[in-house]
Amino acid sequence: MSLLNVRNLSVSFNTADGVVRAVTDLSFTLATGETLGIVGESGSGKSQTAMAILRLLARNAAVDGEVLFDGQDLLRLSAQDMLKVRGQRIGMIFQDPMTALNPHLRIGTQLAEVLVSHRGQSWQQAMAESARMMQAVHIPDATARLQHYPHELSGGQRQRVMIAMALLCRPQLLIADEPTTALDVTVQAQILRLLVELRREFGLSLILITHDLGVMAEVCDRSLVMYGGRAMEQGPCRALLTDPVHPYTRALIASRPRLDMDVERDLPVIAGAPPSPIERIFGCPFAPRCELAFDRCNRQMPDLETSAGRQCACHAVSLCKK
Amino acid sequence: MLRYAFIRLLSAIPALLILITLTFFMMRAAPGGPFDRERDVSPEVRAKLEQAYHLDESLWKQYGRYLTALSQGDLGPSFKYGDRSVNELIAVGFPVSLKIGGLAMLLALLLGGALGIVAALKQNGVIDYGVMTLAMVGISIPNYVFAPLAILLFAVTLGWLPAGGWNDGALSNLVLPVLALAAPQVAYIARLMRGSMIEVLHAPYIRTARAKGLSERVVILRHALRPALLPVLSYLGPASAGIITGSVVIEQIFGIPGIGRYFVTAALNRDYTVVMGVVIFYGVLVILFNFLVDLLYGVLDPRARPQ
Numbered sequence: 001m002s003l004l005n006v007r008n009l010s011v012s013f014n015t016a017d018g019v020v021r022a023v024t025d026l027s028f029t030l031a032t033g034e035t036l037g038i039v040g041e042s043g044s045g046k047s048q049t050a051m052a053i054l055r056l057l058a059r060n061a062a063v064d065g066e067v068l069f070d071g072q073d074l075l076r077l078s079a080q081d082m083l084k085v086r087g088q089r090i091g092m093i094f095q096d097p098m099t100a101l102n103p104h105l106r107i108g109t110q111l112a113e114v115l116v117s118h119r120g121q122s123w124q125q126a127m128a129e130s131a132r133m134m135q136a137v138h139i140p141d142a143t144a145r146l147q148h149y150p151h152e153l154s155g156g157q158r159q160r161v162m163i164a165m166a167l168l169c170r171p172q173l174l175i176a177d178e179p180t181t182a183l184d185v186t187v188q189a190q191i192l193r194l195l196v197e198l199r200r201e202f203g204l205s206l207i208l209i210t211h212d213l214g215v216m217a218e219v220c221d222r223s224l225v226m227y228g229g230r231a232m233e234q235g236p237c238r239a240l241l242t243d244p245v246h247p248y249t250r251a252l253i254a255s256r257p258r259l260d261m262d263v264e265r266d267l268p269v270i271a272g273a274p275p276s277p278i279e280r281i282f283g284c285p286f287a288p289r290c291e292l293a294f295d296r297c298n299r300q301m302p303d304l305e306t307s308a309g310r311q312c313a314c315h316a317v318s319l320c321k322k
Numbered sequence: 323m324l325r326y327a328f329i330r331l332l333s334a335i336p337a338l339l340i341l342i343t344l345t346f347f348m349m350r351a352a353p354g355g356p357f358d359r360e361r362d363v364s365p366e367v368r369a370k371l372e373q374a375y376h377l378d379e380s381l382w383k384q385y386g387r388y389l390t391a392l393s394q395g396d397l398g399p400s401f402k403y404g405d406r407s408v409n410e411l412i413a414v415g416f417p418v419s420l421k422i423g424g425l426a427m428l429l430a431l432l433l434g435g436a437l438g439i440v441a442a443l444k445q446n447g448v449i450d451y452g453v454m455t456l457a458m459v460g461i462s463i464p465n466y467v468f469a470p471l472a473i474l475l476f477a478v479t480l481g482w483l484p485a486g487g488w489n490d491g492a493l494s495n496l497v498l499p500v501l502a503l504a505a506p507q508v509a510y511i512a513r514l515m516r517g518s519m520i521e522v523l524h525a526p527y528i529r530t531a532r533a534k535g536l537s538e539r540v541v542i543l544r545h546a547l548r549p550a551l552l553p554v555l556s557y558l559g560p561a562s563a564g565i566i567t568g569s570v571v572i573e574q575i576f577g578i579p580g581i582g583r584y585f586v587t588a589a590l591n592r593d594y595t596v597v598m599g600v601v602i603f604y605g606v607l608v609i610l611f612n613f614l615v616d617l618l619y620g621v622l623d624p625r626a627r628p629q
């Protein structure tokens with residue numbers, strides 16, 4: 001059975017300018033022990049998908065659909081029961097470790113409080129266990145570090161702290177929202193390696209949100225390509241990268257900078273801009289920028305076509321015809 | 323840390339000097355003098371009096387004389403309360419002023435802070451609008467309007483509280499003046515607290531705290547309260563100045579024998595030394611208070627600690 005089963009998830013925000021549709025009719029599954037990569041340009045609804053799973057959306061949000069976690073619909077859980085899921089069964093780490101840690105509290109407090117809250121441990125016990133977790137994410141001088149404030153640590157160290165914090169209660173699922181985007185390139189690789197190591201060590205299922213296809217290729221089993229709040233294509237990572245079907249996935253892969261390329265001249269960018277999330281779109285959100293689009297694409301959202309473990313939503317191309 | 327404190331205090335000296343100089347010359351520029359109103363004074367006696375208090379000397383000489391005495395902590399004799407020094411007047415009046423001022427500050431912090439937090443947590447709800455409307459009123463009504471209205475309602479009409487007087491600082495005599503003094507500060511702090519709490523609740527680290535599965539109580543008390551208090555803390559310096567200036571008016575209205583009342587009487591009578599003494603005393607107090615607030619800021623915000 002799949003650990004996570006997201007069905008027809010929609011997230012919209014009521015704003016002064018109108019309704020912002022961040023996620024529309026999104027479905028995907030995650031098997032136990034699997035790593036799913038969610039890719040897409042910024043604004044495509046990746047983070048809000050994660051926030052919807054944890055029920056941490058802003059107050060002006062409206063959610064629809066089902067988030068079945070271990071068979072339980074998280075969207076229908078009481079607020080009290082949801083507290084037991086967050087941090088305990090699902091851990092989450094965020095993009096910017098500079099701002100994600102509380103600058104006013106010692107690292108030790110921020111770690112230990114998780115165990116104090118969820119496990120009812122004493123602060124002393126919790127501190128000791130936090131120190132062990134700090135060692136597990138390879139932070140040197142772990143015990144001394146617990147006394148430090150976040151601003152006394154480097155970006156990479158802070159992200160390690162975030163990871164340690166998310167893993168304290170041994171969650172089944174870890175959601176990492178662009179965990180390396182805000183870091184130096186050299187540090188990015190280290191953090192990624194750490195995630196891979198911990199995934200094995202802790203038997204984690206992982207959702208890795210990224211806009212970097214390279215990161216995805218390295219770490220993920222399967223991937224989900226999102227655009228304009230919708231799933232464009234899903235499938236095994238390798239197949240998707242070597243043999244993309246959807247025009248958007250193809251454009252995304254083509255626009256990846258490669259080392260052998262003169263970036264100034266050769267880098268193909270996807271023409272046009274992402275759709276405004278305020279307009280109500282009836283067709284495929286990518287249609288205005290798609291080379292293969294025809295009139296039907298603007299009128300009607302294509303269904304997800306499923307074939308041999310892959311899914312693709314496009315009127316112009318088909319998984320089978322390939 | 324000690325070094326930082328020392329430098330901070332040293333840097334206050336120029337500010338104080340400017341304050342002293344300005345007050346000194348402005349006071350002297352005001353028309354009239356301390357002995358103008360005494361009717362039965364013959365020109366000879368008056369000349370003797372002025373001589374005794376060195377008022378016949380040049381302004382600069384008097385200024386120098388004043389600074390010399392001041393450097394030894396001597397604020398000089400009062401011209402009006404002939405037998406008492408300014409130091410004595412302040413020593414008698416300050417405990418009274420401190421009592422109402424301190425209580426007003428405490429009330430402003432606790433009540434203003436609590437109202438602001440509640441409003442922030444119920445943002446855009448009925449409570450929020452209620453608190454913010456009250457705060458708007460509190461800020462816009464000056465204390466010299468608020469005080470008589472409060473007296474009219476609670477003392478004259480309802481008869482619950484005395485209309486004025488000190489009565490050795492009895493609780494019933496404290497209520498109205500403290501309320502009148504605190505009202506605008508409660509209002510201001512409530513608004514400040516609400517704004518900063520709302521902002522902090524949007525911070526990424528609050529999202530992290532929630533993602534960890536902490537209860538809302540822990541999120542607010544442990545994670546949000548401290549950073550949200552920082553702007554309020556910074557305002558305590560100006561608030562202390564506001565309460566001090568307010569107390570001058572309030573003590574007068576309620577007939578409370580604090581420093582503020584001496585100050586008003588002295589200003590009207592051109593009792594130069596008393597005016598100077600009170601200004602300097604309160605100036606030092608405000609500077610000290612701001613200094614303490616800065617130290618406290620360092621305690622609350624680890625990033626602001628001087629290395």
Ligand SMILES: Nc1ncnc2c1ncn2[C@@H]1O[C@H](COP(=O)(O)OP(=O)(O)O)[C@@H](O)[C@H]1O
Pocket residue numbers: 013014015020021022040041042043044045046047048049058060277
């Ligand atoms: N509180 C909010 N109110 C209105 N719109 C929001 C809110 N939060 C996110 N959005 C919008 O939702 C869309 C998806 O955002 P997000 O999921 O963060 O994208 P990304 O794929 O970059 O993570 C964006 O257009 C964003 O502006």
Ligand SMILES: [Mg+2]
Pocket residue numbers: 043046047048177178
């Ligand atoms: Mg994002």
